Amino acid sequence: MEGLDLESVIERARGHEAEALGELYRRYVRRVFGLCRCMLNSRESAEDATSEVFLKLQRSIESYDVSIPFPRWLLRVAGNHCIDLLRHQGRGRQVIVEVEDEATVIEAPSAQPSPLGAVMSKEERAQVRNAVASLPDKYRLPLTLRYYSELSYDEIAEQLDLERNHVAALIFRAKQQLRRKLAHGSK
């Protein structure tokens, strides 16, 4: 099964072949787990969510649209699942509440290089991940969906039930916060 191309594996998985489903698990479990970990901010919750996503996959793979790259589709399923979990924790409220006229921090472009822009060592990249983990949900979720799942603003807006412009603003503010945290941490 390892040597087979992805299309063949998916085709067999649609027929509920256990080995094919196992192969999909083997190939993508880390990516899905990484997304869940970043979105849910807890290893235990991420482990549960990962299992549930792959259980869902067994049921929903028949509805997979081949025009979408499979990893992208799978990460979208995982992202939706995590958002559902967060919504459930918040007792049915929207995960991110859209507030009109939310004050935007407009900062002049800094002449100094962003702490995020420098080439980084492994430890520094770990610091970036910790800083992302410490962001509040409203910033961390769209940031993760953009730079981990590589979803477009429209796709993120659809998943989070927000306006596109609001997603853009949240991602921008998330990066501003990250810069502040990393700059503060480096002092």
Added chain:
Amino acid sequence: MECYSEQTCAIFVDGELAADEGRCLRDHLATCPRCRKLVDALRAENRVLGESLHELAEEPAPFRRGRRSWVWGDLATLAAVLALGSICSAWIDRLRIPEGLEWFNPFSTSGLMNLIFNFSYYFAQGGTAMLADYAAVVGGLFLLGGGALVLGRRWRLHKPVLHLLIVVFALSLPSFAIERRHGEFVTVAANETVDDTLLAAGKTVRVEGVVNGDLLVFGRSLEVRGRVKGDLVSFARTTAVSGTVEGRIYNFSQSLDMDGELGHSIYAWVQSLRVDNRGRVGDSIVCGAGDVSLEGEVKRSATIFAGNAEVSGSIGRDLDMAGGSLTLTNTARVGGNLRARVHQSKDVQVAAGATIAGRRDIQVHVRENQFTRPRFYFHQAVWLGAAMLVGWLGLVLFPGFFQACTQAVGSGWRSLGLGIGVLATVPLSIVVAAVTLVGLPVALMLLAAYLAAIYLAKIWVGAFLGRVLLKPAGATKRDWLVGLLVGLLVLTIVGFIPYLGGLIRLLIICLGLGAFAWQLYRSSRPTIAA
């Protein structure tokens, strides 16, 4: 042309700017070195962000969870424990301890109940601080014992918890000789003899015949007119004993009226306790009650914690009372010392004709403002230090479980609801397990675990509150402990608010217990390695 804002440039770098605006921005970049530099910096930023997050995919993947399936090992374990439990039950059943030593034996029902009632009395005297102290000791022992077991290896709370539950279930089997009756009216007729321990549940339970074992009753009202050769344990709303109970009475009800014969002691937690002038108690009385009236005879001592107590009968030895008011009428006889702790000296009325053979020790307990005493602050600091130590130990020995419990507090209503359920049902389970005799060790273990969980509840809620308030950058042990310190300080202060403080403490216990129960359930789900 004016430069574009940083946000617009960021959207452009993400490839999300509208086509027209993107073209204009590209044209502007050709002529503006400042904006070109900004866009390059934003691209580098995006690249590092993407690389950093994608390294999450390089972390070890979780184990694959499979469907839970009964394995032969579980069945074999269950069968072995059932067999062992049965052998132990038969052996324990044949044991006979000399009657005179029963009160001393902590593994006998009477010894245990003696311990529980005296504990309850002294707890009422000492306040909640006492419960915290006891729970801290039990919690500490529990943690140390658990730590000794798991030190040096990674312990996943899966199958061991499942097996423990099997053991608890198997050893909680009822003892062999129990007869059960339930219905709206449960009666043991006058000419009837029950040769076993009788467990009766009903609206009205009436015993006119003979019960050769113990009598355990749940219901609205209980009348004992016949004879019970063992002990009487009553959870009925009203209990009236006009017959004979050769053992002890353990009573948790609204009212207990005793005008019959009792061979040993009364242990009662009631609203109203009355020993009629025909009533005879062969040993002692230990009770917590709203109103107590002793008109009959108590052969030994009476230890009473009551709102109002009136003694007009005779007490063979000492009379200890703490609470609201105490009245000894002219016919009252106390063969030993009289000790009373009340709020005002006028709350103790001793009639001229009352006889007290020993000393009279009446203590007026004036409630001082605890906040003016340095000892109070020292005690709080010690308590806080102990809680921090227990929290640190727990985090070191069970990091995943402790942090997960902290997180589970945040689920709010689920934790609260679960916690209320656990708080209410576990003591009942303990008592039911204890009275089955073979379940006594289990009852003791459950009690220890229950007290430990109550103590740890504050730690989990404190840690959660600390995280909410401080919003730490990372999730290191240090962050958790700092959050715990802040959270515990806040909870301690809030707990001293008049009237509300007690309710807040109760809410904290429920939240923490619920989070613990939920996490225990989640941890018990098995995993299968991929």
